[in-house]
Amino acid sequence: MVKVIFANITNTITPNTPDTPDTPDTPDSVVNILSRRLAIEAEKHNVPLESSDILDRTINQKKFSEGTFKSVYTAPGMDYVVQVFKDLSISTLEARIKETVCCLKTKNLENTCQIRSVYTDENDDIIGISMDKYSQTLKDFAFASRSQITGEQKYKLVLDLVKGVKGLHDVGFAHCDLSEVNLMVNVTSEYLPDGSETPELVVIDFGKAEFINRDDVLAWSVDIPTNDRLERLPLVESRLDHGYKLYRSAETLPRKRGDRDARNPIDPCAEDVYGVGVLIWRIFSGQSPWGGVLDTDIRKLYEIINNPQSIDFYINKVNGATSQELLRKCLTVTSKSRIDISSLLDFLLRYKNVLISEWTTTGRKTKEAAKLKISTANKRNKRRRIFK
Ligand SMILES: Nc1ncnc2c1ncn2[C@@H]1O[C@H](COP(=O)(O)OP(=O)(O)OP(=O)(O)O)[C@@H](O)[C@H]1O
Ligand SMILES: [Mg+2]
Missing domain, CATH: 3.30.200.20 (Phosphorylase Kinase; domain 1)
Structure with a gap:
């Protein structure tokens, strides 16, 4: 049973104010x-x-x-x-x-x-x-499983991902740590039009989130934020991330192991959109982007993602003109030319049918695996109808 222990609190706290004027804040x-x-x-x-x-x-x-x-x-x-x-x-x-x-x-x-x-x-x-509690990570559902997910399932996962990240940006923070293990999937009892099970994706793990609004930065910082920091919002100080490097843009990817050199302030929401772009590519192709370069090869990875021509070179190999256009909108060298999450959602909704059709014919062993998943789903539906 949940024991509720709300104190009788009124919202009159002054940020970081010492109890007495002479006592430093502890x-x-x-x-x-x-x-x-x-x-x-x-x-x-x-x-x-x-x-x-x-x-x-x-x-x-x-x-x-x-x-x-x-x-x-x-x-x-x-x-x-x-x-x-x-x-x-x-x-x-x-x-x-x-x-x-x-x-x-x-x-x-x-x-x-x-x-x-x-x-x-x-x-x-x-x-x-x-x-x-959610049943599995996106990694387990979409990448580690031996059977391939269907075009409809890929679209549903991508749509949920973009809606989830848009939700975070709408309430005032960027995730800044998107990866296949910070996304969880439940398989529901509903079925998609191609007969496959409907997955539902949620975003978890806000440990590296960045607030983009002044009020939140003021309310939740341990140290008093500097004026510089407040004035440059929604841009934030760039923290080079040595975690899941495949999802980092050229603006936040470390240049070498142990690289901690400060860079220019970054737009954390645009960083999220870059990560979403890589995830979309992985979800619909079942493969790693950039010809499968390993994220331990930072030099090679940086060379590719810091050069618009090499980005284009790899995206041009992707199946389907609309999928290519979608990736080009997310995977840009700088954040200025990148799409924002609301426009990305509009794009997805507008091109739903063509994307599903392109994603149905993309990926490893797609046709056989899709047939397998659909026939399993159909059998289950049939059994249900019999028992009704
Ligand atoms: N609500 C949940 N339902 C099921 N599994 C979960 C849930 N929350 C977390 N997990 C599992 O625990 C793992 C670690 O959780 P989380 O990512 O929140 O922690 P973390 O310490 O911040 O991780 P990281 O190593 O990514 O920084 C997740 O990748 C997932 O496998
Ligand atoms: Mg995590």
Whole structure:
């Protein structure tokens, strides 16, 4: 049972204000202010705060999965997972708060993970969250499985992905860590027009998100944000990402191992669109883009994605003029010439039929596998009709 422990809080917190004018701000007071503000935000979204005693009991269960920053727990019969932050130090406070706030902001938004509760310890520090459980990662559903997904299924996954990312941008943050393991898929009991099962995709893991609105940056930063930082929004400082490098544009891809050299500020929403472009390419082709270059070969990868001619060279090999056009809109060298997520959604809706048709004939062993999936679905439908 969920134990609701909302304190009777009013929204009168002044950002980073010391208790007395002469006392410098201490990490403790920052924790306190941010925790109270977070409790208000949770209440606004009707998400309960739970105490760490409940968490202790839940995490006696077997560990289900392990990320870099979180341990994920669930148990058979549980329809949710508990994500516990591994490092609870002051240095991770902003990331923990940010992840939780982003989950709250996307409550009830389609194609985004759905938070159920926030766990805090006896000092009101945030230690974890719980959310709905999803059955598999996009990697397992679309890339690791031996059977190929159908054209209709590819379109549905891509549509959900774009709707999900648009939802994040609409509520004021960019994901900044899109990859095939930060997207989860449930297979529903519905069927698509080609007889295949309807997948449903949601975006998870907001640990590297970037707020794009001034109010959020002011409300959720541990340090007082500088004027420079506030004035350049929605651009943010570029953090070179050594995680899933295939999804990074030329503006954020490290140039070599260990590269931490600061670059110009970047547009984090445009970075997301680049990542979405790579994911779309992977989903419909079942293969890695850029002729399968490995993301460990940073030099080669950078040479390709930093050159419009080489980008074109690889995109020209893709099956279907509309798929090529779609990729060209997302996979640009600089963010200025890149499509935004709303226009990308419009494009997808407008060219639905032609994209499905191009994606039905693209990919490994497509025809045989599609036939297999469809015939399985048809058999199941037939059985259902018999039992009605
Ligand atoms: N709601 C969920 N339902 C099912 N599995 C989940 C859920 N949330 C997370 N997982 C699993 O746990 C993994 C790690 O979760 P998550 O990506 O949130 O943690 P992380 O530590 O931030 O990861 P990363 O290593 O990507 O930084 C996911 O890739 C997924 O396999
Ligand atoms: Mg992750």
